[in-house]
Amino acid sequence: MTKLRIGLLGTGPWAGYTQAPALAAHPEAEFTGVWGRRPEAAATLADTHGVKAYDDVDALIEASDAIAFALPPDVQAPLAARAAAAGRHLLMDKPVATTVAGAREVATAAAETGVASVVFCTMRFAAGTAPWIAEQAAAGGWLTAHAQWLGSLYAADSDSPFAASPWRREKGGLWDVGPHALSVLLPVLGDVTGLTALRGSADTVHLALRHASGASSTATLSLSTPQAASGTAVELVGERGRVAMPLGGDAIGSFRSAVDALIESARSGDAHACDVRFGLRITEILAEAEERLA
Template identity: 65%
Template sequence: MAILSAHQRPRIGLVGTGPWAARTHAPALAAHEGIEFAGVWGRRPEAAAELAAASGTRAYEDLDVLLAECDAVAVALPPDVQATVAARAARAGCHLLLDKPLATTVTAAREVAEAADKAGVASVVFCTLRFAPETARWIEEQRAAGGWYVAEARWLGSLYAPGSESPYAASPWRRDKGGLWDVGPHVLSVLLPVLGDVTSLTAARGPEDTHHLVLRHTSGASSTATLTLSAPPAAAGASITLHGAAGRADLPGWNGAAEAYGHAVDALLAAARTGTPHPCDARFGLRLTELLTEAEVRAAAG
């Protein structure tokens, strides 16, 4: 692995200029004292220039120049565009801070994971709950406790409810793939480290983009998950509850994505400096894509 020096202040570039990049990635990178926010590249040069100016950094017109001048890149692009760019960045020797889902096809996700492995670069996939301090601590506590029998997860987003003004509602890939692919990674990123990998999976469609999943895990526990972006606003919310020998445990609330993203940057730097892969790396992102693909196929089959 291309190890970063413990004393090196790495240069991290941002690839992407959409609402998620502007609201989360860029502010967190600009505020992080342990890195140099090297610049922004986007598919729309005018948007890259605007975001770079607002973040106190420079815009790049050529992606390859940005990659050549950075130690790592943060990617804020639609999943299948991300996969192509991430593999390219890995081959250029850049460590990878990626978004979920890694890709919406297993082939594309595997290409990223294999490119990172071959290049010896570290990777982190930003599943918010794995990096928000409140939920990250809870996940580790429940994993250590063990003895869980069943888990119930509900992530009911109202992105597409009447009257929604969310800037993310205009995202073509979210409209196409729905809650299964947008919020499903969040739920799986909690269930897998606590209950173990999935050994069997069934799925069914509900109203609008809703999916219901039933999972068996290597620990012997089972879990259910209901995922949607189309819930009525009054019904919206996210919860994960574990039941087992220790009783009941409920996922705590968290303070939003920007703080969590800063911790994801820390996690990437630690992996790049020690050579120890982070549990939420591109290989884990590939596993999420495999599971979501299987759920999509099984639900479509009825």
């Protein structure tokens, strides 16, 4: 079948490390080009992968069947709505937006034009975690779950290139790693029907969630953990005892799987479980948590 033409919006570290190399190497995708808010960065990234750098975002949208995003969420959302309105499929980063209105605008545009969409919540596509999530969701019988997403972007000993991100600095762990935790908890335990939120040190946030299945969960989210204490863990507790989420899968391979999912959804017309509607629900939950913290 004809390759899906995919353009990339964004030129930051995540685009350079993950999206661009995955798109360039994907056997069923044609990497059509790069647009960025910094033209010189777009030119450098495009040259690295032998594609065209675009000065006009609408020209890249016009030249593509789908658009992948590596932009801050509230820059991403209006451009995604614009691309969807033009009939382009969407491969979005998480969170879709940090406002419910912004996320809803994208979801509405995608629904009106019937385009396919996938939100790149890494654990839903990583080789080590995606099958595990599906297995635990099918098994059921869970009483509670405990998730920790502890990053060290803002630790004193951090040298992460993502620490320079203004939106992460403003929004903290709730919005950056919160979508990862919810992308695991929701398919296993069901939608969130109630929540409480409490601040810890620095940007650390603790969430307590009630789910549609009757189960409850907690999530601790941070970008300011010392490197020695950072890490990710999810433990489910239920009829089968305690089950811990395995880790594994590189970022490029995970993004390649997300591209696979978008291509399949675009060709079949079947919505993916981790689509923009799911992204909207994550934004709604995190916005409610933010309100409670305020």
